[in-house]
Amino acid sequence: MHNCRAKEHSSPPILSGIVLFAWIISISCTFVQTVSGQANFTERGVPASPQNPDSLLIGLKTNYNSAVGKNNELEAAGYLQQIGRLLFISGHYPQSLDYLLKAEKIFRNRGQKKMLAANLNMLGELYYRTRRPQLARKQYDEALIIYQNLRQESGKAEIYGRIGHLYEKREMYDSAFYFQHKALHSYELDRRTDGAAKIYENIGSIYEDLGKYDSAYFYFNKAYALNARTHNARAQVEVVNNLGDVLRKTGRFREGLAYSLQSLKLAQTNGERYQISSAYNDIAKTYNLLVRNDSAFHYLALSRSLLNDIYSEESNKQLALLQTLYEIEKKDNEIAQLTQARRIDTLISIATGIVIVLIIAVAALIISRQRLKIRNEQKLLAQHKQVYEAQSQLMEAELKNKKLEEENLKQQLETKTQELSSYTLHVIRKNQLLEDLRARLDEMIKDDKRDQRKQIKALSEQIGEGLQDNRHWEEFRGIFEQVHQSFFDRLQQQTGPLTANDLRLIALIKMNLTSADIATLLGISQDSLRVIRHRLRKKLNLAPGDNLSAYIQSI
Template identity: 85%
Template sequence: MYTGRAQKHPVPPVLFGIILILIWMISALHSSAQTSQLVETEHTISASPQNPDSLLLQLKANYNSSVKQSNEKEAAGYLQQIGGLLFISGHYPQSLDYLLQAEKIYRNLNEKKSLAENLNMLGELYYRTRRPQLARKQYDEALGIYKNLKQESGKAEIYGRIGHLYEKREMYDSAFYFQQKALQSYQLDRHIDGAAKIYENIGSIYEDLEKYDSAFFYFNKAHALNAQTHNARAQVEVVNNLGDVLRKTGQFREGLKYSMQSLQLAQSNGERYQISSAYNDMAKAYNLLSRNDSAFHYLTLSRSLLNDIYSEESNKQLALLQTLYEIEKKDNEIAQLTQARRIDTLISIATVVVIILVIVVAALIISQQRLKIRNEQKLRAQHKQVYEAQNQLMEVELKNKKLEEENLKQQLETKTQELSSYTLHIIRKNQLLEDLRTKLDEMIKDDKRDQRKQIKSLSEQISEGLQDNQHWEEFRGIFEQVHQSFFDRLQLQTGPLTANDLRLIALIKMNLTSTDIATLLGISQDSLRVIRHRLRKKLNIAAGDNLSAYIQSI
């Protein structure tokens, strides 16, 4: 009917430009409106609740009832629904708070499936608030849970969302990959509606790439699957997409038919956003067909309906905000009253407890004081007895120690005398043997050859007697009794020493003269000096330090 009017009264070029600008503006508004809706899942709230404020009050009341009944799982479900409602309404910070509360409960209860659904919603929220990295983190965790639970539909939904993330970043290869993964999972689960949605997503990617034949092919497959399940609501958007593709490829009349079909479906389902979108698409088609009066008419209808929708949505938003404010205010008041009651109760209990404790403590103190006095009297008597007994024991021990000390002194004097006597005996013996050997050596030098061999043998026997180690072992035993642990302390301060070194050190420790030491060892004074010099090196004694003083200090 508008065609005739267009022929009689051609639309001026200025109006044509205005129509194009209005179409672009309304398309942008539709795009913004569509992105503000949460994609429906099996357990989410409807994307367009008629009375969100009433629904919020009902959900809050149900949540409070679950909390009173200590039903944590049910309470978490209501928290999730409240978060979903607030998300759909565009109240993202409040939605995030409720969804995080639900997540915490699901984790504590180890409710894997519910947790995965909640993570899915959190991922969508982070995506809407332009935080794709956080969104991907939620999706990945949810995907891991669905894989463990072997739930193909859950996996498919997450794959589709990840693919959508890549599509928005124009990473189309990755977007195709994840959408194909989603399609495989939906087909394994025989989820026709889900598969239809993925075909639609793949068609959108091809449309972004301006591959309109492929886009039309996949949109048409989605259309066929939605027809099988009679999913009229999903069919509205698919038919709309088919019309867009045809219009973009220059098939304006065919595209207009699909836009009209989309309008009928939207009207039958009461989808006002889709009705407005269909009006806008029809305006585009008529504009491209140079029927600008019809384009202007449908553009006006679209804008008018969109204004009505936004007006209603604004009213709903205001009502929801007021309800949310009142709920939060009421919750704060309840929390304050509860806290005040708890404080009053605690103060009362504390007062009673303090009074009881004061009485008990006073009684205990009196009882303790009496008991303490009695115990002190007993302790004094016991201490007196113990003191007297200890004095007697100390006197006895003192006497015993004095006796032991005198006994030890006597033993030490005896051992010292024995050591000295033994040493003197050895010195006399060695001196006698040395004199005999000297005389025998003189006799050997005489001309009496027949006695020479016998005297030489006798001299050798005397030399062996001078070097006999048996007497040294006996001497060492007596020496260690007098000078206890002397050799052990010596070994700690020096390196390894020979038996001859130890023998020389023991003789020096006894303060013997060099002559006596040489006699006992059966060596000359010159040999003794050489041995002492070697011993100084082994003991690392610095030049100028006295060897005898060093040994005496050990």
């Protein structure tokens, strides 16, 4: 890494020619750094601007359009990344960011982790160049995670080196050393000598920033040795230049001059024009320190002349590239407009066809539906007519059946009523007969004939038991419930618990029998019947003025 700060000298109040010349050289060094930083990105492994970036851009754009035409999204993303890289190298950062972000989206969607990590690495460098270190670090961290998951030591090493460089620029040298050493370790695991040489150079640059020139010289020498082993003459140019800087800063001007001349020769051999200009500038500074101002002016003039040529060429390249970008964007916009117009025309044609087809289909559907509706209505009307006729016939049959059932029920009811009446009369006659027999037997008992008194008394008791026999009551109740259905259920709902004798009395009252007939059927006197009726009124909770017979008939 170059450090163009001129060594400070004390000077008398009147500015001497040497000091003035050193000031000119310092200004020139700043100019070299500014121009070199805009167009030559050889530092930290970024390639310099190509000779014909406009032609290269056209070729990449043509290949991208071809990939899009083949629906090869992944290939298209690769060309997007290359276009973004070309624009980044050429210093067109906003346009580069646009292409790189498009490529990143495709790589993410397609799960291309390795390509995504490389793209994130490039985005991080772009954000660093545009002075957004926080965004740069975010890209580096994500790329580092991917490389760790893929177990790619070279990828990890490159990211570690870039993070270390971020810390170096923020003058956080402990962190910078930490990440550069991690990068060195990863390169050594992957046996990447060229990468390790670059990290040694980065570590030397940190020591140079700290003013620890012996350590800086040590690490620059290690980078020099590795580049010599791999015959990497291009990387050697900057390492030799850095060695010359360190020697010059430590006062070893002639040794530093030798390294600067060696750097110039290597740069000329490899055609590295920026490095040639930088070597001229370093040689001029060294001659200035050796108080050889004529040589210093000579090399300074060579540096500035070469920089002017480079700057002019780069400006022309920038203009050509901008013109190409403009033409490409204009062409893309025209193509997009034509494509959009074609799409709109196609959509209008398709929509018109669809509308016509829909109108025909709807019309056919409406006609078909109307015909179907008419047929269905006719079928439904016929079905309704059949159903109506069937229902009418069924209703007539049901009506006849109901009439027959009613007549049958009436006949059954009349039969049951007659049976109930006959049975009741039979029981009444039987009980009356038995009552007369018992009365006569009671009179005979009163006679003095003791021998037959005992037999007659037993016969009277037997007759009494016959009067109280409940078997006839069960038969009576069965017939009664057939005639008066659910009567006892309704009665139980309106009153409290009733005994069998209570139910028997209520049933006889329901049949409208006289008190004399009821007393005869129950085998009791009429006085006893009045007492029983009084008790029943209380159980039924009747008021004093309510008629018991009317109440029972209402149930």
